[in-house]
Amino acid sequence: DAGVIQSPRHEVTEMGQEVTLRCKPISGHNSLFWYRQTMMRGLELLIYFNNNVPIDDSGMPEDRFSAKMPNASFSTLKIQPSEPRDSAVYFCASRTAGASSYNEQFFGPGTRLTVL
């Protein structure tokens, strides 16, 4: 299995530009998570999908952030317009089943975003 795939691995953009991060979860997993990691705030959950439906988006910082999961094998996280404070590493994770507390999450390699 290829694991969780994220693209691009690195993104450098200018303030005000639209940024789209992509994630392909592990085949057969029906839960998907987007996280953001910064030095100041650590690793934070942004949004959680179950069976392609957003269940909890309370971690999305503001309306500039949006996430979609059009099918079980693809998700996007979009920032429009981007700001320098959005610079971070964004991780996607997936897991099987529903809300069980003992199903581990598998993380992708992350996308390092730099907004100038």
Add this chain to the structure above:
Amino acid sequence: DAKTTQPNSMESNEEEPVHLPCNHSTISGTDYIHWYRQLPSQGPEYVIHGLTSNVNNRMASLAIAEDRKSSTLILHRATLRDAAVYYCIPTSGTYKYIFGTGTRLKVLA
């Protein structure tokens, strides 16, 4: 969500055991205790989890205190590849993992 306390950093010599402690005094009775680690420039990866009993797997052992207010992750023989940030995460039976600051483990050759 249970609050956790972990040492900021620890050091170990290669090939020696490492005991990584975690205090979670506000843990609820149904919280599992998960441990994840994050190697440099990678996403977190699952290490082990448990509820009440001590647990072993190919990566590590997890010792859980009888009152469940603390746990210890045990790496039996640390290698250079074990250098990472280790996170202790009590989960409340839902999907939401709260990653704290973790313990940065340095392994000395």
